[in-house]
Amino acid sequence: MNSSIILATLALAIGSFMNVLDMTIVNVSLSHIAGDFAVAPDQGTWVITSYAVAEAIFLPLIGWLTKRLGIIKQYIGATLLFTLASMLCGVSPTYEFLLTMRILQGVVGASMIPLSQTLMLQLYPKEKKGIALGIWSMTIVIAPVVGPVLGGWVTDTASWRWCFYLNLPFGIISSLIVYSIFKKDISKEKSIKEPIDIVGFIFLAIGVGSLQLMLDKGNDLDWFSSNTIIGLGISAFIFLVLLVIWEWHHESPVVNVRLFLNRNFFVGSFALMFSVLAYFSGVVAIPLWLQNYMGYTAFISGKSTSTLGIAIMMVAPILGKKIDKLDSRKVAALGFFTLGISTFLTSNYSPQITPQYVAMTRFFNGFGVGIFFISLNTLTLSNISDENLASASGIYNFMRNIGSSLGTSLVIPAWNHAMAFHHTMMASTITTANPNISSSLADSPKYLAMINQQVILQSSIMGINDVLIGGGIISLLLIPFLFLAKSTKPIPGEIL
Template identity: 40%
Template sequence: MSESGSGTASGAGQPAAASPPAAPTRSPHTAPLTGTPLVLGTLALSLATFMNVLDTTIANVSIPAIAGDLGVSPSQGTWVITSFAVANAIAVPLTGWLTQRFGQVRLFVTSVLLFVVASILCGLAPNLELLIAFRILQGAVAGPMIPLSQALLLSSYPPTKSGIALALWSMTTMVAPVVGPILGGWLSDNISWPWIFYINIPVGLVAAWVTWRIYRPRETATRIVPIDRVGLVLLVLWVGALQIMLDKGKELDWFNSPEIIALALTSAIAFVFFIVWELTEAHPIVDLSLFSRRNFVTGTTTLSLAYGLFFGGIVIIPLWLQTQMGYTATLAGLTTAPVGILALLLSPVIGKSMGKLDPRWIASLSFFILAGVSFLRADFTTGVDNWTVILPQLILGAGMATLFLPLTAILLSGLPPASIPAASGLSNFCRITAGAFGTSIAATVWDSRTNLHHAQLVENLTPYDPLTTQARDSLAAAGLSPEQTLGTLDRMVTGQAAVLAANDFFWVSGFLFLSLLAIVWFAKPRAKVAALPGGDH
């Protein structure tokens, strides 16, 4: 399990598992790479991983620019994030079947090239509908990239150096979330938002070409295996319907809308059929029997819930900074980027400590840190300075470093090696899906609470309120017309309402992070689990 721990990526939007989702399939005649091929192969795989992870965070600070250019609200703009995440999550369980059918190298290179094509289409999208469609395509073709990059990287190194290989891979996935907001903000401010997608073109082409040249002779064997088509359709149906419901709920007035009711019923019915089908299918697309293991359930549940809360928060902050606080996309990116600094520095330390410390204690420390960050954010005001916004982002990195590593160690503990790929894929699916759902729920809650606080604050703006009269007279004395005065007052009220709504979200998030302490301790200690025959049933 120590190797599993050392491979955890703790990036803000990283879509990968902490330990390799698939053991590298190695021909008896295939020796580890050495010299220049090893260096180039590692760089190519890392570039592809970097590009993939970058695309999960680079759009965060660009949402206001995208929304403004396409004529939609910022809350609708978050669909650009959620559509990618949901498609990516659904594609992850297909990686095993696709690998057996087409081979690791061929599938990886094809996935990278299709990712480049999808990126071009995203940049050319003339409206939100097509952009979301292309982001779905981008997320779907990106599914195999992360697990296969790990598998190919492990096949390049001798078994004794697998820890080094995974450490190199983890560094890539932790640097990308730091670079993403800065690069996305700079491109949006200085060129245009489509360039957050166009920059994938040279990176992807180089990564695909080098990977093909080096790894083509090491292609894995292929065979025709059955695929659970019914399970796949049901999976797409219930996850897709639920995500659309969450994204469009606020716009359509939730369950007062027949469309929302239809989506909810579709998702619920498809989910029930999916569970029944997967439990009885000979070759299920998702191995639900893993949920009979206590540590897998505990680790996956806590990781998914924490990631959903975490990702919802990192989407709200740049939106608030740009739409209400007057930050440029570049400044918002620089402000949110420190989230990866402590994650990058502490992850190797946490990885080395995993064999000595109970992972439940490390995860508990993470929940305290994440709760503390939420409570710090819950104290923001419209007059908050830049350093006060940056400080929680910096501390958040420590929460990330202590979150992914121990919870992945917990959920994989006690599993036989043959079950680790399925367990890693399923936990990834749950986590990425939770991140997409968390983004939609956070945006909806923030928007709804903003409207509520706005209505409550406006009730106090009467001709008989001395503060209102004073503000109105001051604006009039500055030369503003009555209409301009009212508009300025409304913007001031909206700014106050937005920060109060964000405070509400982060107060609740803080207490929810603390509540996860009650879940994580249901897991059995890793050492005891490992000694039990048959795992942690």
């Protein structure tokens, strides 16, 4: 492997890591941002929502955009614009300006992840594409784990603005390296002036925008008890159905929905969406539980859960070298099985939990995540033609985004419902008929408050265990679904 491939791999990995990191690094800084701009905390969440909606709308458009602009030019341009938008986010004088720059980040940043994946696959020979996918997968999965830790540390030691300034050197370095290595290929890229499917784009923008808004704001508005959420849900369903019908019959679609006719792409994309939902529930819920109920700081909780990334880094290079010679369906099934069983075995958190034990449980979970994520990449994209690779990668990453949005939006109400159930069950036993309850102290407000505090703590622990077990069940249920796809194992004697 020559030095140019190594440098290009590093540059593309930096670009994708920086992009995914930006989705989570500001999560722990929202209260500081809201305070600086004197806006309500619930308004502060638009810093995340604006970025997520813009990126979700433009991810499925990547294939169409690359035909008009070229993969290399689009990646370099998107990375430089993303870096510029990051700097402008950091210097934002008003909250409205910050939201505008976050929208710009989402629009241009949507190209970075799928195109970094596409360029990596084009860079490596077919027999080594697994290595490329392993490295790419590692950066994509680790970034959401590192983001809250890094964001908390940066905000505490400097300012939330530095969460954006961090992107500047990495964005510039990634762009310069990619340009220096691929500059001879830029002139060879063909630009196809395909007509703009305005109707398809409108359906896409309204449908995906409504869906992402519904997922991001569902918790805040109490889901379907809110007319706003009901309206967004109806809008998402209608316009996404119209999008599929329209694009299916359009000669130059903005989204190539016919890719789902490829059985492996269909199975891999939906398996990814639900598996990311399952794994992301722990990524979101465990830090919240540790900080809100166990008294951990953001940095300690982040450090305790970051071991998931260490396991992924151990798996990625080894599996990446071997995956092209294996049946990726069976490898993904092993990953789901590992994640499911490790989740069941470690979902036994208690009030005596230590940071070391949390780190150990997340470390074991990380092996399963690393195995299924890398193998699903191979399963989904292994038999996609080069001309459709950018489009397929855009849709594939869109499905990943929807999975993470589902995991983030559904895990909190699921946890709250589980907590409420366990709280009710335990509270029902706190009567004078219970021999463990002192009848002489039963009327003491201080005594009852102390008991209630313990009940809340215990119910939060039981609730988090339930959430993790639910994620494990989803992982196991996905195993038979994988075998609807075709085997990717090379036939003996086949030339790769």
